[in-house]
Amino acid sequence: MADITETIQTEKSRTAVSVQAGFLLAGLLLLLLAPFFFYPIFLMKLLCFALFACAFNLLLGYTGLLSFGHATFFGGAAYFTAYTVKAWGLPPELGILIGVVGAAFLGLVMGFFAIRRQGIYFAMITLALSQMFFFFCLQAEFTEGEDGIQSVPRGHLFGFIDLNSSTNMYYFVLAVFIIGVLIIWRFINSPFGMILKSIRENEQRAISLGYSVARYKLGAFVMSAALAGLAGAVKSIVFQFATLTDVAWQMSGEVILMTLLGGIGTLIGPLFGAGLVVALENYLATSEFPVTIITGIVFMVCVLIFRRGIIGEFYASRLGRKLGFVYRR
Numbered sequence: 001m002a003d004i005t006e007t008i009q010t011e012k013s014r015t016a017v018s019v020q021a022g023f024l025l026a027g028l029l030l031l032l033l034a035p036f037f038f039y040p041i042f043l044m045k046l047l048c049f050a051l052f053a054c055a056f057n058l059l060l061g062y063t064g065l066l067s068f069g070h071a072t073f074f075g076g077a078a079y080f081t082a083y084t085v086k087a088w089g090l091p092p093e094l095g096i097l098i099g100v101v102g103a104a105f106l107g108l109v110m111g112f113f114a115i116r117r118q119g120i121y122f123a124m125i126t127l128a129l130s131q132m133f134f135f136f137c138l139q140a141e142f143t144e145g146e147d148g149i150q151s152v153p154r155g156h157l158f159g160f161i162d163l164n165s166s167t168n169m170y171y172f173v174l175a176v177f178i179i180g181v182l183i184i185w186r187f188i189n190s191p192f193g194m195i196l197k198s199i200r201e202n203e204q205r206a207i208s209l210g211y212s213v214a215r216y217k218l219g220a221f222v223m224s225a226a227l228a229g230l231a232g233a234v235k236s237i238v239f240q241f242a243t244l245t246d247v248a249w250q251m252s253g254e255v256i257l258m259t260l261l262g263g264i265g266t267l268i269g270p271l272f273g274a275g276l277v278v279a280l281e282n283y284l285a286t287s288e289f290p291v292t293i294i295t296g297i298v299f300m301v302c303v304l305i306f307r308r309g310i311i312g313e314f315y316a317s318r319l320g321r322k323l324g325f326v327y328r329r
Contacts (some may be wrong), residue, residue, distance in 0.1 A: 031174055040166040041238070043133035046278045047177040048235040053258040053270030054184050054280065055227035059107050060256075061265035063220045066123045068252050069110060069130030070228050075246030077103040077229030078236035082149040083142050086238070092163060094154045096176075096233040103229020105221050106133070111221030115214055118203075127249065134247045148243030152236060169238060176234050180227055185267060187223060196220050228255075257295070261302050265310025272311050 034043050050073055061064050077099035085095035114125045137143045144150075154163035163169045188191050195216055199206045207213050236242045246252065254277065262273025277295060284291045306313045315321075 008300055009204070009316070027163045028178075034169045035167060038260060040170045042278075043294065044170055044173045045235070045282075046275055047173050048231045048238065049258065049278050050271045051177050051180045051234075052228055052231035052275040053255055053262070053274040054267070055224050055231060056139075056255045057259045057264060057266075057270045058184055058187065058227065059220055059224040060228070060259060061194045061219060061269075062193060062200065064257065065115075065217065066256075067114070067126040067221075067224075068123045068249065069114075069126035069133075070224070070255055071247050071251035072110065072130045072133045073103040073225040073228040073246075074108055074232035074235075074251060074255075075137070075242070075244075076106050077232040078242035078246045079137060079143055079149065081233040082152045082236040082242035085155065086149060086152050086225075091159065092157055092237050096230070096237065099233030100226050100229045103232065104226040106229075107222040107225020108218070111218045111225070115217040115221065127252070130247075130249060130252060132248070134244065137244060137247050143242075143244075146244060148241055150238075150241050152240040152242070154237055154240065163237065173234055176230065177245070180230055181267070184227065188267070192216070196201060257299060259309075261309060263306075263312030263315070266309070266311050266315060267307050269311035273309070273319075276310075 006313075009144055056067070056070050059067055059070075080102040081095040081099035084090045084098050085092060090098070102261075110126060110129045113129065114122050117125055131277070138145060142149075154169065157163055157168075157172055161168055161172070163172060188196070195206065195211055199211070199213055199216060203213055232246060235246075258273035258277050259270045260273070261276055262271065263269030280295055280298065281291055302310060308316055
């Protein structure tokens with residue numbers, strides 16, 4: 001009897017893996033063909049914000065830390081990349097690398113102070129430090145104040161791939177997005193990621209087991225900042241500018257909204273949430289009705305109906321469980 005039960009469980013597991021692999025391949029195929037059916041700039045914006053939301057979810061969904069200052073890393077990397085590419089004439093790959101390193105450094109500094117507190121105090125410290133960076137960007141000479149850094153050249157990737165072509169630019173952004181998501185997947189499924197989840201569930205127990213909780217939190221904070229910076233750096237190359245909007249507190253609120261709509265603690269949730277918010281902003285931009293009101297209504301409906309987020313509710317549903325998805329948040 002035990003052998004029969006084990007065989008059934010094995011078959012279910014294989015079926016679940018097959019279904020999930022099918023979804024993954026279908027999504028990848030859709031992304032590869034998308035520029036032939038949709039406006040490439042819209043798709044690149046969606047991918048950049050999807051990566052930004054995934055980076056934020058690494059901190060909130062898997063570590064349990066709510067940051068109100070992630071715009072610092074997104075916008076800071078955008079400024080660093082835009083300035084080095086335009087003023088120093090660096091190729092885009094080096095500019096993006098500098099943006100990521102700069103965002104990681106900002107994450108290290110901000111995280112060093114913020115992780116000393118928990119809950120709302122942690123959130124308020126990140127917000128305060130983020131506003132300090134916003135005013136620095138407003139006053140600093142290299143950011144060009146309220147005008148921002150304009151006319152950033154896309155240049156040639158590795159010296160021979162012309163990024164001024166929308167098709168080339170799209171597939172470069174797609175490659176960066178896939179690499180970023182794979183890094184996050186590997187991170188959360190590593191022993192380090194398992195410890196982060198244990199800290200999220202019961203920090204005091206993690207401390208009693210001998211883990212240096214502060215170091216793990218700081219490591220997660222820096223990793224999240226670096227990946228958010230990667231999204232911001234690529235975004236500055238795509239749109240060829242970096243402005244104060246990228247470092248404003250509203251940007252931090254927007255990424256929180258994306259993550260909550262999709263479902264925190266899930267890898268796919270923030271992607272879906274980012275797509276929903278970006279699509280609403282794009283297609284309602286010419287509407288006379290304020291986009292923020294529509295977004296707010298959608299958020300309220302999702303909070304009332306989908307308490308775990310849209311993807312989180314699907315994972316927790318009977319159909320989601322049959323397909324092998326697990327919601328552990």
